[in-house]
Amino acid sequence: MSASAVAGYRFDDADLPASPVTQEELDHLRTTLLFSEADERALRRAWEILRDQVEQILDVWYGFVGSHPHLVAYFSTPEGEPIAGYLAAVRPRFGKWIEDTCTRAYDETWLAYQEEIGLRHTPARKNRTDGVRSVSHIPLRYLIAFIHPITATIRPFLAAQGHSQEEIEAMHQAWFKAVTLQVALWTRPYGPATW
Template sequence: MRLMKPILPALTLGVTPAGAAVPGYTYGQPSVARAPYSLDDLAALQKVLLFGDDDIRALRQSAPILADQTDAILDVWYGFVASTPELLVFFGNARTGEPDAGYLAAVRQRFARWILDTAGAQYDQAWLDYQYEIGLRHSRIKKNRTDGVDSTAQVNFRYIPALTIPITTTLKPFLASKGASVADVENMHAAWVKSVLLQAILWSEPYVRDGAF
């Protein structure tokens, strides 16, 4: 597989960061801090992940397939969270331990946007900066601040890369639901696995000791 260049030319399918329509969704906005890792760091990580141009094309192919299925996908993912106490606790009220329905609903809107952003990612500075923002929002540095909730202090890091498997495994039937060939479904699924793992690695930076990332 041919590896992607350090900065891939922009590929557009109309799935681009849209901004303020979703509360707390700040992709591309000035309030997002610059990531402490560079585009060269991103290219090196993609190289190690064998993430190349073919994967970009497969993600783009998945965009129109998934665009009108985000609610159904999130029903599956939220069902998994609801049935997994180890995950549901991170949406619980810090005092009562009960799930915070408003918090779950707010995150769900951004989660839907994340599906489209993953399929249409440009891998530019704005994308890179927002990965850092997402990592901050999972860590104790910024968790709860976006939605003004009183919940657990952070998402324990071990669950972030672990979620690559349930997210991408349950996505596969949705990729296959609109008549794509078996080979195309496999390629799209493989690209999603790499992309989700790539993002989980970038989100880890706020959890890692300075100089160790």
């Protein structure tokens, strides 16, 4: 799916404000995560495997969220009614996120969109993109906790084309580092003064 066809997807939007995170801070995070150029290459290889499985990956992730009422609540009205249109609108952006995680350069444009994604989980921007009346934010604890299911469930998809265990492990570890890096960046809007 092309970026322009995904409502609310703003990765290359020139009007998106720059991230307050500096390249040096990003480099320090990458170093802390042991995230290297080899990991970036592994992610590019991963995309070659994942690109034709995005809908199946999203089915797994949506099934996970859908099976837990405390998670569906963040896509529901304040009264607890799930908003089907909201879930449907987020899905293609989530698919683009998989692609971006594997293929994008970790530069200023990428940092700006990570800031936007982080803000969309907080009271500052949640619900605005899709114009819905839902709960005000997603608690930070769930962003952090989601690192595991988003990482654990990707492995079978990486193994789908018969690559060696060593190659699968390299791609899986690169994915884990990339997801952790992004979640670390998404935490900034929750507490800029202490980030």
